[in-house]
Amino acid sequence: MKYKSVYTYTLLIPAAIIYGVLFILPTLLSFFFSFTRWDLREWQWIGFENFIMFFEEPSLMIGFQNTLIYAGLTMGLKVVFGLIFAVFLCSKLKTKSFLRATVFFPTLVSTIAVGITFSALMHPSRGLINETLAMLGINGPNWLGNPNLALISVALVDVWKGVGIATVIFIAGIMSIPKDYYEAAQIDGGNKFNEFWNITLPLSRPAINTVIILAFIGGLRTFDLVWAMTGGGPGFSSDLIASIIYKQYQGGFYGLSTAGNVILFMLVAAIAFPLYMFLNRKEVDL
Template sequence: MKKKSRYSFWFLVPALAIFLIFFLIPIIQSFYYSLTVWTFDSTRFCGLNNYITFFKDKSLNSSIPHTLIYAFLTSGLKVVIAFFIAVFLCGKVRAKGFIRSAVFFPNLVSAMAIGLAFGYLMHPTKGLFNHLITSLGLPAINFLGDEKLALFSIIAVDVWKGLSISLVIYIAGIQSINSNYYEAAQIDGANFWQKIRYITLPLVAPAQNSIIILSLIGGLRSFDLIWAMTGGGPGFSTDVMASVIYKQYAFGFYGLSTAGNVIMLILISLITFPLQHFLNKREEAIQ
């Protein structure tokens, strides 16, 4: 029996080795280097100075609320909008396949390309959006130049781009629901919204949970779309943690950049692990 258990253990060795080399060791090294001022030639221990600088400097610490706003708004909007589109596309709709393909198309284009394209579309004087707005007699909107509006403009583009993955997961979840539930509800006189509330929403919970976690983590780590559209500007109004980390690394502040990475790792862990636990408990309660 002991020999058999040892035999089974060897199957875990490749996975454990990969986890150790590519995950655990880099995390430990990151924690160490975040406590230093380092270059590629030398390392000097500085304690918590990098963390103190990160939280005291407004240009750095403002990225934390921006990251949270960005992540929760993009995730929430994707979860809600994709659900209703999925319900619509799972119904009796003509050209269903074409509509699904059209909705999925943005995911086939790189975030950088979409960011650059929407950067031109949202230009305050030459952009197509403002040409349409001014043609209606309304004043032009500085989508990406207004500090109060720029982050929300990027959020709208991110939601448009990211709906496709959420939509595919929702459609798979809805189509896996046994049609007998809907037939029984129809016999009992349930209307469309009652079917959505009491059948679709509870039974699509596993798919919805996956969407929430994936979109939230993606929002917390977002960088490429923001960088392509504004580069973190105007000022620091659209800087998120990933863009701040990139900037500090580009400026040669490697220790400060590493500290930012550690803070982002802790932030993502503090949000996603309790949320995953809560969603799993909710799913078990529904079942």
């Protein structure tokens, strides 16, 4: 038995080395360099100065607010639309395999490519979206140039791209529900809405919790789509914490931006872990 135990742990050594080199070591180095002023050649210990400077950033509060709004909006829409699509795609449709592939396809496309494409589609005068609205007699807005619409426009594109993952998770959850429940509901005279409300929705709670956590964390960490579509503009109206950190990297403030990454990591952890515990507690109560 002891030999088998040693042999088992031996097989884990290569994976542990890779995990340590690619995750643990960079994480520890990030925490260390967040307390320094550094470049590619040398570093100087400055304590908490980077963190103080980061919290004095004029656009930081806007970034925090935008990040929470963006994460909450994209998470909510992915849960709602993902569940609706999953219920529809689990019904008796002849083309459901094709439709499932169609819903999942945007997930496979590069985020930068999606951002560039939708930037063209949302152009205020030459974009296909506004040209289509003009044919209907509607004056389309400046989707990415209006400070009140830019963040919401990017969030909607994020939902379009990411709802496929949520749909797949919900489909897996719905498919795992025993058919006996639905047969019993039909015998009792229940309609489709009763089946959804009393069977599908409660028993899909594990899938719902998974989508909420993944989508919310993804929203908090989003950078590439926002940068490809708006660059954080106009002004700071669509800046997220991640885009603020990137701008600091661009300016050569490596220690300051590293401190920002540490703060973002702690923010995600401070929200994700309590949310995970809360959702699991609610699941057990059911």
